[in-house]
Amino acid sequence: MPETLPQELADALVGIQRLVRRRLRSGMTMPRMRGAEVELLRLVENRPGIGISDAARELHLAGNSVSTLVNQLAKDGFLIRETDPADRRAARLRLTDAASERLRDWQRRRAALIGRNVSRLDGTDREALRAALPALRRLADTLHEEAEES
Secondary structure: OOOOOOHHHHHHHHHHHHHHHHOOOOOHOOOOHHHHHHHHHHHHHOOOOOEHHHHHHHHHHOHHHHHHHHHHHHHOOOOOEEEEOOOEEEEEEEEEEEHHHHHHHHHHHHHHHHHHHOOOHHHHHHHHHHHHHHHHHHHHHHHHHHHOOO
């Protein structure tokens, strides 16, 4: 009998992510951002001053795609693009206050949504999810490492 864990896990993770995105979108009053835009903002939040080429590598996107995202997010008032003092041809990225607030709001609403639904599970299921977190983080690390190698 073939191993079904990889497919079942992938399906569960994709399904959860899709439902979380849909639920969070339904309560938004501002224009929706594309997934790549949010990923770039989250990366800049975690690594202020990151350059466009490093962001492209980290997100596994083409440099011109990230440059397009940066231009749009800067135009929309979510990113500040500064000249790198060490290399005047390069840019360094920082979040605006509006972007920081939007990310905080999204994180707050996501935590509340997940928290409400986790609390509806019985104690055994909540503990199983807690116990699975280290393995899920290691899985994410191996996926990241494999992407870096290719």
